[in-house]
Amino acid sequence: KAGVTQTPRYLIKTRGQQVTLSCSPISGHRSVSWYQQTPGQGLQFLFEYFSETQRNKGNFPGRFSGRQFSNSRSEMNVSTLELGDSALYLCASTLTSGKEAFFGQGTRLTVV
Amino acid sequence: DQQVKQNSPSLSVQEGRISILNCDYTNSMFDYFLWYKKYPAEGPTFLISISSIKDKNEDGRFTVFLNKSAKHLSLHIVPSQPGDSAVYFCAASGRETSGSRLTFGEGTQLTVNP
Numbered sequence: 001k002a003g004v005t006q007t008p009r010y011l012i013k014t015r016g017q018q019v020t021l022s023c024s025p026i027s028g029h030r031s032v033s034w035y036q037q038t039p040g041q042g043l044q045f046l047f048e049y050f051s052e053t054q055r056n057k058g059n060f061p062g063r064f065s066g067r068q069f070s071n072s073r074s075e076m077n078v079s080t081l082e083l084g085d086s087a088l089y090l091c092a093s094t095l096t097s098g099k100e101a102f103f104g105q106g107t108r109l110t111v112v
Numbered sequence: 113d114q115q116v117k118q119n120s121p122s123l124s125v126q127e128g129r130i131s132i133l134n135c136d137y138t139n140s141m142f143d144y145f146l147w148y149k150k151y152p153a154e155g156p157t158f159l160i161s162i163s164s165i166k167d168k169n170e171d172g173r174f175t176v177f178l179n180k181s182a183k184h185l186s187l188h189i190v191p192s193q194p195g196d197s198a199v200y201f202c203a204a205s206g207r208e209t210s211g212s213r214l215t216f217g218e219g220t221q222l223t224v225n226p
Contacts, residue, residue, distance in 0.1 A: 004155070031212050043156075043201065043216040056213040090155050094212040099144045099205050101212050103155030 002027065004104035006091050012110045018079040021107045025072050025093030031055070032074040033101060034066060037088040049074050050096075081111045115139045116204050118217035126225055131189040133220050135202030138183065142204040146214065147176060147187045150199045159200075160187070192224045 005024040013019050025032050033056075034046040045058040049068035068074045072093075078085055088108050092101035117136045125131045133147075143164040148156035162169040162176045162185070169176050175188045189196055202217040 006155075033212055033214075035214075035216075042218045043203075043214075045213050045215070048211050048213055050211055055211045058213075088153075092155075092212070092214075099212060100146060100158050100161055101214060102158055103148075105155045106153070108153070 004093050006104035006107050010108045013081050017081050021076045021089055023074045023091030029093035030072050030096050031094040033092045034076050035090040083111050086111045116215050116217040118202055118220050120220050122221040124223045125192050128191045131192045133187045133200050135185050135217050137204050141206040143207040144205040145185050146203045148201045194224045194226050197224050
């Protein structure tokens with residue numbers, strides 16, 4: 001059974017640009033969550049999507065947005081990039097009734 | 113407000129001995145707890161979980177203990193192996209939230225010496 005797949009693995013962007021990250025969940029998992037990991041803040045919840053609807057949202061500015069498609073694949077978008085957005089962005093998928101989240105390998109975003 | 117805290121940034125143990133990683137939480141609405149292991153530049157790997165209706169859950173070399181009155185949980189790894197060297201994260205989920213939303217601790221770097 002394939003795991004959670006995130007693309008791309010690495011990305012370098014310039015301040016002010018926007019970026020889109022992609023996540024394909026484990027087959028059969030309908031919930032997709034996104035997390036940001038930075039050295040100073042640890043792992044922080046961004047948002048969760050279920051059945052193409054945002055179900056939970058963390059404390060991040062509106063520059064961070066996401067969406068989910070009918071096949072449960074999800075994308076995360078960050079607009080007007082700032083240096084502080086440099087981080088490892090992790091996607092996790094969960095069974096509909098489960099609490100255990102299974103993570104992808106992450107996308108390392110560097111903003112210069 | 114750090115709702116999940118792992119007060120030990122690092123832990124070093126000898127191969128074959130027990131590793132005990134600790135985690136404290138403050139939010140009484142948390143009702144499900146998980147442990148993850150993470151290698152650099154990779155995503156966290158789920159290890160073991162426990163519901164608040166239990167006080168112990170065991171899976172092979174890994175056992176998680178939950179003390180609700182103290183708002184404390186711990187992960188025991190017996191026997192410890194060099195391959196267990198990684199960062200371990202404690203995470204919690206609350207009953208007030210539908211779906212999956214995990215609050216993570218800061219992590220503990222475990223080093224198992226051969």
